[in-house]
Amino acid sequence: MIFVTSYDSPDLDGVACAIAYSELLNKEGKKAKAVYYGELGLEVEFVRQFTDSLSIEQYTGAFPPDSQFILVDSADPDQLEKNIIPEKVIEIIDHHPLTFTDVFVNAQKTIELVGSCATLVTERLQRENFIPSREAIIYLYSAIISNTANFKNPITTERDRSAALYLRSLVELPDDYVKEMFSSKSKLTKDNLYEVIFQDFFAKPINGKRVGIGQIEIVDLDETVTRLWDELVVTLERIRKEDKLDYIFLVGIDLYKGHTMFVSIDEESRELFSKALSVPDLKTKHTIDFIMMRKQVWPKVDAVLENRS
Template sequence: MIKTLVTSYNNPDLDGSACSFAYAEFLNKTNTEIIAAVFGKIHREAEFVFNKFNITQMQDADDLRNLENYNFILVDSSDLKGISRKIIPNKVIEVIDHRKINDSYMFQNAKVQIELVGSCGTLIAEKFYNNKVDISKESAILLYSAIISNTINFKANVTTDRDRNMASFLKSKLDLPDDYAHEMFYFKSRFNTSLKETIIHDFAYFNFSDKNIGIAQLEIVDVDNFIKNNLGELNTILNNLKNDRKFDFIFLSCIDIEAGFNTFLVIDDSSKSLVENSLNIKFNNNICKISGIIMRKEITPKLKEFLER
């Protein structure tokens, strides 16, 4: 019998980790034998939720033998460059994601579900809700936390009514303190690795019109003081990444997850021009602060559209 592994991209964030855990539960409860596992290391925010609620973490996928004999289900992931090289594209049988920019067409044998909601956790929660399958408290807290994180507690533009409805459904299964979101966001803002390592861990790169673009994104509290206190180091990190990885453009998007705004940082005029023209914003001394929140998944389609004109 062919085994099936549900997983996400390398070093998954809370959304990818939660979806892997919960979708495996859903499928196992609907008579499909599934293994949930992780390639790499889950993000610190995901670790926070697993540890706070004493949830047993998923297996390390690299420890599984004979992966070439597995089928794969990808959640919160739909592009080749983000997944482990051990995942064979033609053995991916399902893809569930919520990004407008995706490579789902590369998985020719997969059933594909791409729907533009704030969190992939919403799509997984809907499977429990719509099919009237009981959900464990572990999966409920993971998916609820993922929705809160991905929508920045419903402040982000990507938030939909579906996200709010599923968060309400999941929260009804739980007994959480009123300040839970603040506690999770505050933990996420305390780095336990160097600033360089923290940025690289959630760094993303894209190629549009033969131009290589690197985008760093941090979601923290007290962005103003963070930028002020770390500006020199941030500039050095971005410069080194641009030179080492041969990026044509690079920038940092810093999201204040409690105050609800973005600050962008660039290090060169070409990147400044790209971001200004794509997002219709204006920099002052390589820094631009805008009200409201725009996520990387919203930024990338705008960059692509501008470069492909």
């Protein structure tokens, strides 16, 4: 069995790619199954409800000894489920600039810096002349729209636009589909705040320090952050403790306004990110009028911490 999977608690991109790519493999006569571990976010839940389908299984525990793996939207060994042996990974499809692929000695690698991994999978399906199920098409389309913030995100490429256009031509969707999908992510409350932030939180060691960056992509960002400020501080403090972080930071993306708010809750983190972002007067809540995703922030943080002796 080939398990097609992504990182722990995958976002819509990872889920969509696993579902659609498994369909292609099965059509080619390979036994493949889309699986995930961890939790799924609000956006996946929106597409699941819209399509009434989620053909990816939650996996816990060990995999059978003869298993092989394909990683989508993920090529970072640190994010890998511990039961997955890197030597058994036969293929990787990813679009992240920071990848540590050396450990995957047996994997065929497609790593291209487009806005969404779903774009790479869609192009593969097109090359194979394979039209997946309606559900898989909607998952892929939604993933591209989500990852590129409806093409407003600077990581968006022409390839993302044409892949989305192609997918959109294959299915009927209501006019307000994209708006509804984005709004589904905005339902931040006192009760789900920790869960939502934790769901899209990444931490890693850099030069002996542990750095964590969360990312939320919502509508009405300013209003939400103001309304939930006290809970947000408590949530970030909690994650910092649980994850033993030296620095913690939150990147908030407003999907409608197309702007970004950086949140820091302590002086040391603020100092680090002030240097990394080259913003000397970085505020506790600091807004810039364009979209900067976490994946654009990481290399800047790397640069600052790695130059420090």
